[in-house]
Amino acid sequence: MILSQQIRAARALLRITVVDLANASGVGIATIKRIEAVNGIPPAHARTLDQISRALSDAGIEFVGTPDDRPGVRIK
Numbered sequence: 001m002i003l004s005q006q007i008r009a010a011r012a013l014l015r016i017t018v019v020d021l022a023n024a025s026g027v028g029i030a031t032i033k034r035i036e037a038v039n040g041i042p043p044a045h046a047r048t049l050d051q052i053s054r055a056l057s058d059a060g061i062e063f064v065g066t067p068d069d070r071p072g073v074r075i076k
Contacts, residue, residue, distance in 0.1 A: 002053050002063055003071050004035055004042045010061040010073045025055035041067060 011021055018036070022029045027048055035042040035052070042049060053063065056073075065071040 001041055001067055002049060003040060003067055004038050005040075006063055006071055006073050007032075007042070007052060007056070008036050010056045010063075013061065013073060013075055014056070014059050016059070021052065021055060024059065025051045027051050 011018070018029055018032050022032055031044065031048065032052065035044050057063070060076050062074050062076045064074060
């Protein structure tokens with residue numbers, strides 16, 4: 001499970017916009033904005049989070065930690 005903060009941080013590291021992430025993941029722009037607007041575990045379906053996570057991973061992001069233990073992101 002990834003956190004909203006990790007998604008925002010990953011986009012910042014990659015220097016991509018919400019539109020870029022939406023295009024890469026197949027998830028709607030409004031959905032990504034809604035997910036990023038909260039802190040913690042996003043209010044979204046697991047499939048949606050998987051699509052976002054996969055797109056960011058494909059772009060070079062590695063998710064580290066767990067939601068409870070030092071969550072973060074780094075470039076592979």
